[in-house]
Amino acid sequence: MRYFKFFVYCNIIIFILYGEITFGEEIEIPSSLNPVGSGGRPIAMGGAYISIADDLTAHIWNSGAFRPRHTELGIVLNSRKLREDINFGQKDNAFNSNTFSEIDIDFIGATFPFDLFSNKWCLSFVFQNIYKLHREWNFKLKESNKRITEESDWHYIQDGNLSIVGVIISHSITADISYGLSFNFWNDLISPNKWEQKYYKKREGLLFDEIPSYNELFRKRTFHFKGFNLNFGLLWDITRNLSFGLNIKSPFTADIQFTSEMLTITIPPDDPPDVYPDSETREDELEMPVSYGIGMSYQVSDYLTIASDIYRTEWDEFTYREQGGFESCPITGLPKKNSDINPTYHVRVGIEYTSLLNNNFDSLSYRAGLFYDPAPAQGTPENYFGISLGLGFTKNSQFSFDTAYQYRYGKNVGKSLMKNLDFSQNIQEHSLFSSINFYYK
Numbered sequence: 001m002r003y004f005k006f007f008v009y010c011n012i013i014i015f016i017l018y019g020e021i022t023f024g025e026e027i028e029i030p031s032s033l034n035p036v037g038s039g040g041r042p043i044a045m046g047g048a049y050i051s052i053a054d055d056l057t058a059h060i061w062n063s064g065a066f067r068p069r070h071t072e073l074g075i076v077l078n079s080r081k082l083r084e085d086i087n088f089g090q091k092d093n094a095f096n097s098n099t100f101s102e103i104d105i106d107f108i109g110a111t112f113p114f115d116l117f118s119n120k121w122c123l124s125f126v127f128q129n130i131y132k133l134h135r136e137w138n139f140k141l142k143e144s145n146k147r148i149t150e151e152s153d154w155h156y157i158q159d160g161n162l163s164i165v166g167v168i169i170s171h172s173i174t175a176d177i178s179y180g181l182s183f184n185f186w187n188d189l190i191s192p193n194k195w196e197q198k199y200y201k202k203r204e205g206l207l208f209d210e211i212p213s214y215n216e217l218f219r220k221r222t223f224h225f226k227g228f229n230l231n232f233g234l235l236w237d238i239t240r241n242l243s244f245g246l247n248i249k250s251p252f253t254a255d256i257q258f259t260s261e262m263l264t265i266t267i268p269p270d271d272p273p274d275v276y277p278d279s280e281t282r283e284d285e286l287e288m289p290v291s292y293g294i295g296m297s298y299q300v301s302d303y304l305t306i307a308s309d310i311y312r313t314e315w316d317e318f319t320y321r322e323q324g325g326f327e328s329c330p331i332t333g334l335p336k337k338n339s340d341i342n343p344t345y346h347v348r349v350g351i352e353y354t355s356l357l358n359n360n361f362d363s364l365s366y367r368a369g370l371f372y373d374p375a376p377a378q379g380t381p382e383n384y385f386g387i388s389l390g391l392g393f394t395k396n397s398q399f400s401f402d403t404a405y406q407y408r409y410g411k412n413v414g415k416s417l418m419k420n421l422d423f424s425q426n427i428q429e430h431s432l433f434s435s436i437n438f439y440y441k
Helices: 002-023 040-044
Strands: 071-088 096-116 119-132 135-144 148-172 177-186 194-207 211-237 242-249 252-267 274-288 291-299 304-313 319-321 344-357 362-372 384-395 399-413 423-440
Touching: 040 344, 040 362, 040 384, 040 399, 040 423, 071 135, 096 135, 148 211, 211 274
Parallel strands: none
Antiparallel strands: 071 096, 071 423, 096 119, 119 148, 135 148, 148 177, 148 194, 177 211, 194 211, 211 242, 211 252, 242 291, 252 274, 274 319, 291 304, 304 344, 344 362, 362 384, 384 399, 399 423
């Protein structure tokens, strides 16, 4: 009897480990890490703003483009609704839909133009949420083969933001050429710079069709992010109607303070539960990739402007490095040597029509945009597309109010997250941006 019990326990351990291998895909950062952008005007134009960037949010799109004549203060609010329909290709695994909504302050900034040595300069201070990393999944998985019959109930929540506090200095060399440099501090000065992942998994099943087993896993992992990088921007008005913009975001190594808390509960046959607490703390690193883009805009008339941008991010350089030296890909969770991540190219086009009101003191603008916004994935990047619409009102050079609606979607994406489960998802994201800028002469 003693040997039989030992045999049963050994098989239960195998069962648990097997379950971890089968259903243990855990997503490091299960979100597209493309910057979300900000500002009612640029978002309404599909993000095609590198060669325009003439309001306070210009520092997000092109640090060298902004040439203000007066002190300016601004704020941007963002409302977002994200729906994710997830599916597992395995038999008996149901289709699940998850929806999340949030409203937050997306951007705050102030800029102060001044003259120095007969040249025009500008000093700005900004705060912006660069990456939003919220996700919530609830689903069930079923597995049946010659050895086990099992059902797993998953609850997964990820929440957090990565934001910057930026100091920007820009300089107009001539009336037609300007450049700027943004010093970006990724810290907790205004908001926590971190994301958390919380897992709950409950398994119930039979081993060899007769031995019952039960297993629960509670896990909380926190990634506290800290770093510094530079953005360089250039704007050149080639002619009165044609402008060219360039923006480069430098790569950098972020420090990650990683903590993990885990509790595993198993119930062997005819025995009290076994409880296995575990915790870990590490000092890790995250290699953030370089990205760069160019933009062109053409002023068809005094009232009509069209613009386009192309942006590239070197996601193959994106690397998570643990304290012990092990390197993995945050996008797939695979070891770095087994990951095949390619750079992404983003294409954005936008249009703006402005009508003057009240003897040219006030103006009303109509905007629209289209964009291709791929996300990095194992092998080929996954396709996301979007459209945007918006309005803007400027009151006698005293203030401006801009609003934009953006719809972004991806079909059959996320396949590299849990590949052996034939995972895929459809994503629909609705965003509303509202920004207001005040001008002080």
